[in-house]
Amino acid sequence: MELKEVLQVLEQLAPLSLAESWDNVGLLVEPSKPRPVKTILLTNDLTDAVMEEAVAVSCDLIISYHPPLFRPIKRLVQKDWKQRLAVRAVEAGIAVFSPHTSWDCVKGGVNDWLVGGLGSGQVSVLSQVLGAASHGHKLEFTVRSAEELNMIMEELKACDGGTTLQHSDSSGIHVSVTCCDSALTPSVQALLGHGTPSQSLTIPPLLGHGQGRCSVLDQPVTIRAAVQKLKSHLGLSHLRLALGWGQTPESSVCNVAVCAGSGASVLNGVKADLYVTGEMSHHEVLDAVAKGTSVILSDHSNSERGYLAVFRERLAVRLPDSVTVVLSKADRDPLEVV
Known part of the structure; x- marks a missing residue:
């Protein structure tokens, strides 16, 4: 091959x-x-x-x-x-x-695999990837004149390999363009090169794809049980645990937020009973614990491998x-x- x-x-x-x-x-x-x-x-x-x-x-x-x-x-x-x-x-x-990070963000990827270690639940993405349906991406922007629209459309056609882009406009101001997957990045860059469109460029979220996951568990577990489940899921004999303020090993975990690798920036501010990631700094763990959120750390690559x-x-x-x-x-x- x-x-x-x-x-x-x-x-x-x-x-x-x-x-x-x-x-x-x-x-x-x-x-x-x-x-x-x-x-x-x-x-x-x-x-x-x-x-x-x-x-x-x-x-x-x-x-x-x-x-x-x-x-x-x-x-x-x-x-x-x-x-x-x-x-x-x-x-x-x-x-x-x-x-x-393409594996981290894709639906069914690393983060979905990681959160699945605690059982089934209602899973949502913590930080959505921007985009639209996988068959095409819808970009919306504004222009000041027909001349500007023609100039921009010529640039976008070049980004899309010369294919015809579908577009519509309302009152000569609002424009909606659909482009293919491979043309998304260069098309956005082309639009951002124009001052007026960049102020109103809209890229809808690509649902199911993005960094981090939060799961409302179908069957809540204790923190002790969560540790054992993750040991089995990750194939590890040891994990590091920081109990949230007022929590004990028998406290219930109803919702969990995860981010493979070094996940503090994604998990920060997320309300959950438990954070699961590879690594966090000392002070990041202290911040989570002070808010009553327990933390499980596996070391960086153990959360991914x-x-x-x-x-x-x-x-x-x-x-x-x-x-x-x-x-x-x-x-x-x-x-x-x-």
Whole structure:
């Protein structure tokens, strides 16, 4: 299977347009000599140990949840471990892809998997991704004249690959445009380049997609039971627990807010009996506890890694039998209880 075909499947499972604007997602390393993708290695982090594993299994594509290349680089040298891994991948002809926050935000992704560890419930998104229906995105804006509208529409047509955009206007001022998924980001950027439309640009929320989840549990559990459920769900023997003010291990949890990874910025201000995330700072935990909210921390990647097995099944059924999808055995959180 060609690399571009695998990338198309990955885009279908979790569109990169869902990723946060600050993130670095997508194809990060592309070999100069294309070769069929026969073995894909899934990992939470690309480390030296994982790279050794990838070479040992003759991997053609590494899907690393966290992007091994994040900040701009000016050189590729051996003294920097991330740059060293990028060079190693190029030399071995291994492609590297990172989905990161697109997996966090997509409906049925990392955060839905994480909150599911506490049982069924009424789940809502804490921070909605902006967008519209998956088949198209509706952008609404205002213009001052027909000339300005014509100019803007020409720019939007270029963003949409030359296809005809559907649009309507009312009294020559309000305009509604529908564009495809791939054209959403460049279309928004084009509109923001015009002072008047940028003041009224409307992008409806894409329901079910976004950062963090809150669940009103169908069956409330005690904090003690929540800890045990999450240990089982995450495959961990230990978790860190901070009891909210006035709470005990037997206190009831009716609603829970979760955010995989480092979730304090998403969870901050959310009313819930329990927060679940990978890591929070000392003072962020104190703030939650003072408001009566208990906190469970698993360490960063432990709140994410279990989703790899779920994704493996979803990916494998969409690929031909000639492609093998392997879970990394070397990938693990750098922190452990000793």
